[in-house]
Amino acid sequence: MTKADIVNEIAKNTGIDKATVLATVEAFMETVKDSLSKNQNVYLRGFGSFIVKHRAEKTARNISKNTTIIIPAHNIPSFKPAKTFMSQVKK
Numbered sequence: 092m093t094k095a096d097i098v099n100e101i102a103k104n105t106g107i108d109k110a111t112v113l114a115t116v117e118a119f120m121e122t123v124k125d126s127l128s129k130n131q132n133v134y135l136r137g138f139g140s141f142i143v144k145h146r147a148e149k150t151a152r153n154i155s156k157n158t159t160i161i162i163p164a165h166n167i168p169s170f171k172p173a174k175t176f177m178s179q180v181k182k
């Protein structure tokens with residue numbers, strides 16, 4: 092399902108015009124991205140959590156050049172679904 096599909100589905104179910112729904116969806120995604128970039132987690136009860144995970148510095152190998160490289164410590168965004176969400180998907 093794409094963002095356009097989500098906007099169409101919400102517009103059809105609520106009767107709100109697509110432009111307003113698109114602006115709302117875009118604002119939601121921008122808010123989540125801004126929060127995660129500030130290391131603030133986003134919790135949506137019954138749906139899941141958008142969290143920031145920290146990855147420590149590690150040494151990796153470039154097999155083709157037979158060299159080692161150091162991957163610096165960094166943060167990555169992650170999504171952890173709620174238990175009710177997981178049980179609904181499993182059915």
